[in-house]
Each structure stands twice: as C-alpha cells, then as structure tokens.
Amino acid sequence: MVALDLIDIKILNMLQRDAALSAKAIADKIGLSVSPTYDRINKLKANGIIEKNVILLNREKIGLGVIAYCHLSLKSHSTQTSSAFEEQITVFEEIMEIVKLSGNYDYMLKIVTKDLSTYHDFIESKLAKLSNIANLQTSFVMKELKRETAYKL
Amino acid sequence: MVALDLIDIKILNMLQRDAALSAKAIADKIGLSVSPTYDRINKLKANGIIEKNVILLNREKIGLGVIAYCHLSLKSHSTQTSSAFEEQITVFEEIMEIVKLSGNYDYMLKIVTKDLSTYHDFIESKLAKLSNIANLQTSFVMKELKRETAYKL
DNA sequence: TCAGGCTCAGGAATATTATTCTGTTTTAGA
DNA sequence: TCTAAAACAGAATAATATTCCTGAGCCTGA
Numbered sequence: 001m002v003a004l005d006l007i008d009i010k011i012l013n014m015l016q017r018d019a020a021l022s023a024k025a026i027a028d029k030i031g032l033s034v035s036p037t038y039d040r041i042n043k044l045k046a047n048g049i050i051e052k053n054v055i056l057l058n059r060e061k062i063g064l065g066v067i068a069y070c071h072l073s074l075k076s077h078s079t080q081t082s083s084a085f086e087e088q089i090t091v092f093e094e095i096m097e098i099v100k101l102s103g104n105y106d107y108m109l110k111i112v113t114k115d116l117s118t119y120h121d122f123i124e125s126k127l128a129k130l131s132n133i134a135n136l137q138t139s140f141v142m143k144e145l146k147r148e149t150a151y152k153l
Numbered sequence: 154m155v156a157l158d159l160i161d162i163k164i165l166n167m168l169q170r171d172a173a174l175s176a177k178a179i180a181d182k183i184g185l186s187v188s189p190t191y192d193r194i195n196k197l198k199a200n201g202i203i204e205k206n207v208i209l210l211n212r213e214k215i216g217l218g219v220i221a222y223c224h225l226s227l228k229s230h231s232t233q234t235s236s237a238f239e240e241q242i243t244v245f246e247e248i249m250e251i252v253k254l255s256g257n258y259d260y261m262l263k264i265v266t267k268d269l270s271t272y273h274d275f276i277e278s279k280l281a282k283l284s285n286i287a288n289l290q291t292s293f294v295m296k297e298l299k300r301e302t303a304y305k306l
Numbered sequence: 307t308c309a310g311g312c313t314c315a316g317g318a319a320t321a322t323t324a325t326t327c328t329g330t331t332t333t334a335g336a
Numbered sequence: 337t338c339t340a341a342a343a344c345a346g347a348a349t350a351a352t353a354t355t356c357c358t359g360a361g362c363c364t365g366a
Binding site: 004012015016017018019020047048049050051052053054055056057058059061062064067069086089090093094095096097098099100101102103107108112139140141142143144145146147148149150151152153 | 155157165168169170171172173200201202203204205206207208209210211212214215217220222239242243246247248249250251252253254255256260261265292293294295296297298299300301302303304305306
Binding site: 186187192 | 344
C-alpha cells in the first residue's frame with residue numbers, strides 16, 4: 001500500500017474514467033504543469049497502483065448475450081486438489097471472474113457467453129469435465145444494471 | 154450488433170489487453186498500414202463497440218481489502234418501486250456491479266470497501282436506509298482468483 | 307543556524323504518435 | 337463488365353509523450 005496525496009487521487013479518478021486523457025489535459029484540470037503530472041502517472045504505473053490500461057467493449061454489440069453466475073463446490077478440499085482446480089479454471093476465457101467465497105469452500109464464477117446454448121456447451125464440455133467438482137448451480141442475469149471498473153478512492 | 158471481420162477482432166483483442174498500444178504497433182502486428190488501422194479503431198469507437206478506455210487499479214494497493222457479494226430482494230415488485238430502487242442504488246460508488254438475477258433473490262451487488270467495518274457502515278447507513286428492501290444476505294470474498302475485463306471474441 | 311542532499315515543479319527541446327489528406331486498389335452489387 | 341463505395345498505402349502536419357535541465361522548497365545532521 002502506497003501513500004497517495006490528493007493530486008494522485010484526482011489523477012487516478014480521471015484515468016479510471018477515461019484513460020485516453022492526455023497528460024496535458026490532466027495537468028490543466030489539476031493545476032499543475034505537464035511534467036510533474038507525467039511523472040506522477042509514471043510512478044503510479046511503476047509502483048503497480050495502475051495495473052493496466054484497457055478498452056471495455058459493449059457486450060451486447062459483440063454478440064455476448066448471456067451472463068451467468070455459477071456457484072460450485074469441490075469434492076476434495078486439500079491444498080493440492082484445490083490449487084490444481086484453480087489453475088485449470090483460470091484459463092477459460094468465458095470465465096471473467098473467479099472468487100472463493102466464505103461459507104462452504106465455495107467458488108463463484110462469472111461466465112459470459114453468446115447464448116444459452118453456448119453456455120450449456122461450455123458447462124458440459126469444459127467445466128464439468130474437470131474432476132473434483134461436487135456440484136454446480138447457475139443463476140442467470142436477467143439485466144445488467146451496473147458494471148463499473150472505477151474504485152472509490 | 155455489428156459485423157466484425159478477423160482484422161477487427163485482432164485489433165479488439167489487442168486493445169482489450171493493452172489500450173496503450175499505438176496505432177502503429179497494432180498496424181505492424183496485423184500487417185496493415187497505419188491509416189486503415191487507425192480508421193478501424195475509430196469506427197469501432199464510433200459505433201459503440203469500444204465503449205471506454207480506462208485504467209484498472211490494484212485494489213489492495215489502494216487500500217480496498219473487502220469484496221462482498223450481496224443478495225437482496227424487494228418487498229414490492231411493482232415497476233415503479235423497482236425502478237426507483239434501481240435508480241437509487243446505481244449511484245453508490247462502493248457498488249461495482251448490479252445485476253438482476255433469475256431465481257430466488259432479486260438483485261446481486263458486488264461491493265468493494267476498505268475493510269469490514271467500512272462495509273458494515275455502508276450497509277447500515279446507506280443501503281439499508283432504502284425502503285423497499287425485504288432482506289439482505291452477504292457473502293464475503295476470501296480470495297479473488299481472476300478478474301478479467303476482456304471478452305472472448 | 308547552516309550546508310548539503312533530496313524531492314518536486316516548471317519550462318524547453320526532442321522523439322513519437324495521432325490525425326488528416328491524397329491518390330490508388332480492391333470489393334460488391336447491378 | 338461496369339460503377340460506386342469502401343479499404344488501403346504513403347506522406348505531410350499537428351499534437352502529444354518523453355526526456356533533460358534548472359531552480360525552489362524542505363528535511364536532516366552537524
């Protein structure tokens with residue numbers, strides 16, 4: 001954890017919303033000159049506070065119509081089998097998020113696919129193929145009301 | 154939904170992973186000159202396939218230690234009360250994602266806060282203050298194994 | 307209190323990149 | 337096959353990123 005002053009926070013808030021802003025545009029808004037602004041941005045990248053710069057796509061316009069949250073638990077909870085499972089599951093591109101939840105040694109996955117049939121195929125032919133899965137329960141998203149990547153600083 | 158050819162997909166895949174790539178760098182990798190590459194990127198922005206360009210921060214380095222998924226259902230499900238609720242809840246910066254689910258609970262929220270005490274405060278003093286919430290159940294994330302913003306094209 | 311070193315801001319110079327323009331090639335449809 | 341529209345390459349220009357140098361404030365130790 002790194003100390004951030006108010007200027008850093010302003011910079012991060014701007015870039016969390018629009019990473020295409022030029023150093024000059026940011027400098028103007030926060031009342032600094034370009035080079036210290038630029039230096040600060042670079043430091044924030046160097047110390048890993050800024051992890052990446054990405055574009056976000058409109059999911060529906062690229063034909064991805066299904067979001068599902070999938071809860072699952074493992075048969076065996078030994079360190080070995082758990083980490084093997086975690087390694088295997090991480091690579092699937094359909095799975096956007098994986099979290100380990102409190103409660104019953106459970107995982108929750110966020111899965112995005114083209115349609116229900118594709119979702120079904122993914123579960124059957126890829127996910128369920130993994131040994132060590134005890135059970136699987138899916139909740140489908142009816143409506144995505146908010147999807148935010150900007151953290152509150 | 155817009156038709157994407159193979160070149161568009163390559164471009165989007167690159168930018169989904171690193172939006173700082175220059176048009177020239179992309180052009181080189183896909184074997185085009187700069188100007189058509191540049192045109193394509195601009196069209197993808199214009200037609201809304203590319204929604205935004207953002208930086209992603211390291212959650213733990215900025216002191217956000219708690220991720221929680223919160224299931225809740227409403228007392229009244231009329232169109233009016235639902236949309237009033239949706240409007241109110243969308244503005245909270247602690248809430249990163251809101252989805253309406255199939256099944257038992259109406260909504261699932263992804264909430265990120267500094268620590269458990271902050272989480273508690275948020276629930277008590279902001280979320281639970283909303284009328285029309287019937288019940289609330291939180292699952293805490295023990296470990297975040299994957300957080301991906303790039304869709305599979 | 308003072309001198310030295312450190313961090314940070316400002317400004318100017320240079321290197322890269324974005325952006326626009328023009329003319330050519332390719333493609334798709336009649 | 338012909339025509340119109342779209343896609344492409346290459347060059348010129350504008351804007352931005354990036355580097356470098358300078359000076360001001362501020363610890364810190366003697």
